[in-house]
Amino acid sequence: MESETRREIIEATNRALCEHGYASLTMKRIAAEASMTTAAIHYHFDTKEELLNAFLDELIERFEQELACNASDPRERLNAYLDAVFTPPDPASDGFSVAIMELKAQAPYHDLFRERFLDLDELMREVVADIIEDGIQAGHFEETDPDEVARLVTTVSNGAHARTVALGEQADETHQVLEHTLELHLGWKPGSEVIA
Amino acid sequence: MESETRREIIEATNRALCEHGYASLTMKRIAAEASMTTAAIHYHFDTKEELLNAFLDELIERFEQELACNASDPRERLNAYLDAVFTPPDPASDGFSVAIMELKAQAPYHDLFRERFLDLDELMREVVADIIEDGIQAGHFEETDPDEVARLVTTVSNGAHARTVALGEQADETHQVLEHTLELHLGWKPGSEVIA
DNA sequence: TGGTATTAACTAACCAGTCAGTCAAAATTC
DNA sequence: GAATTTTGACTGACTGGTTAGTTAATACCA
Incomplete structure (x- = not known):
């Protein structure tokens, strides 16, 4: 199943990507956009x-x-x-x-x-x-x-x-x-x- | 005037960009491609x-x-x-x-x-x-x-x-x-x- | 209480950029 | 024209900050 958090992380990825571009797309920025830590993201996505x-x-x-x-x-x-x-x-x-x-x-x-x-x-x-x-x-x-x-x-x-x-x-x-x-x-x- | 070295650095930038993409375009890679150090590049280009x-x-x-x-x-x-x-x-x-x-x-x-x-x-x-x-x-x-x-x-x-x-x-x-x-x-x- | 989810703190590698010093060639001086 | 100084080009080592990813402790919830 596709958890709610996973979806939120993916949407945060979209926002981070659009705001700063692929070259500046860091886990930290995605985490900030999703209002969580990078470790939380790594819990849902290994890499x-x-x-x-x-x-x-x-x-x-x-x-x-x-x-x-x-x-x-x-x-x-x-x-x-x-x-x-x-x-x-x-x-x-x-x-x-x-x-x-x-x-x-x-x-x-x-x-x-x-x-x-x-x-x-x-x-x-x-x-x-x-x-x-x-x-x-x-x-x-x-x-x-x-x-x-x-x-x-x-x-x-x-x-x-x-x-x-x-x-x-x-x-x-x-x-x-x-x-x-x-x-x-x-x-x-x-x-x-x-x-x- | 446009020095020979500047041109070589620019061409090295082109090679590095094509090989690994903008997201991985680092000064180090450009320097390696131009067979010099990053400091040498910074001598010719401030940033x-x-x-x-x-x-x-x-x-x-x-x-x-x-x-x-x-x-x-x-x-x-x-x-x-x-x-x-x-x-x-x-x-x-x-x-x-x-x-x-x-x-x-x-x-x-x-x-x-x-x-x-x-x-x-x-x-x-x-x-x-x-x-x-x-x-x-x-x-x-x-x-x-x-x-x-x-x-x-x-x-x-x-x-x-x-x-x-x-x-x-x-x-x-x-x-x-x-x-x-x-x-x-x-x-x-x-x-x-x-x-x- | 036991699994799920999250965090703080961390690591090792990497980033752009700086700095002191080297070296050869050119400019200057005597 | 020989000795000295200056300059242009460069290097290796370094800095502070950032990167993806790890780990152990903790909060939450059934």
Whole structure:
């Protein structure tokens, strides 16, 4: 079972990571953020690495949940996906993007991190490709290579993410440009209303 | 003047950063990489931060040089730009992308870093927008919003960069997808030959 | 009372940065 | 032009502070 304290420690890790970055992410800071001592953290997580792995699990799980959409219409699903990716996260889960970026930058040196990001990436590309494939089959989208367009969408969202974090830029304009581009690829304006 | 030793230290910083990441970038490691003591580095750079600023200067300067292209034909210039961005850097300047990514991830906590990346980004967007504007004026490209397309190009290259570093992915496919997309936007296939 | 959770106090390694002193080459003086 | 002083570049040893992780004692709760 996942104890309440473990969850609190993981959330404290998130706060500490967002406030000071991975390079300054110390057990002491996490402990302070969780209002306990470092020894208490070591009681729940043997090593810092174990804690970080658990934290990344949580982060990716939350990310996947945010992408979930049970609409049936491909156009609605694509809209929901784009909104989920480009809409700034609610204040409750603040620093979410920053935390992901910090961990991404560690991927070259941390095999486990990289593998998880690879899995997440594959999943995201598949989700988008499936949506597009369905849309083509249903006659809503023009004939194109779903994998190619999916790669474009994920790469643009990766880029928007990096820009948001590193430059402090809003992703609105990028969202619009991507919608315009998808219009060219799919022959349908993602931003437009879908008549039920 | 820029002494030979300063340059060697900066290059050692690059190697140390690429090998172990920003979080493990210590003066000792840089010193070992430069085959000298930490005190020698402190003789040339008062603080670690001063060294890191000098290193980022170097990094951005090199990046800008790589983008330089003196062709006159807009299509050639766009081709050269895309090649420069997507072609994997020569083995000599290895780890270049990784170093940039590491420093980008520090931008949220390091105002100077962020400002420099903002300047670099603005420059890159302007370069692309200028190329497209020229191309439209010369009748080679269809009428579109140059800033919008420039934003798309830079965001895709940002995304491709992040993916290369974090996922270890080759940027080839992304390059192709972007070319295809630019074909839709500009009505001209960037990869195709230009008849002189 | 017995297991769970937490703490204070600790260790050994590591961090950026300092300091006194070395050494060769250049500048200055006679 | 030879002797002296100064300078630039550097080293090894050190400092105070921080790191992840350990341990033994203790609080809490069923």
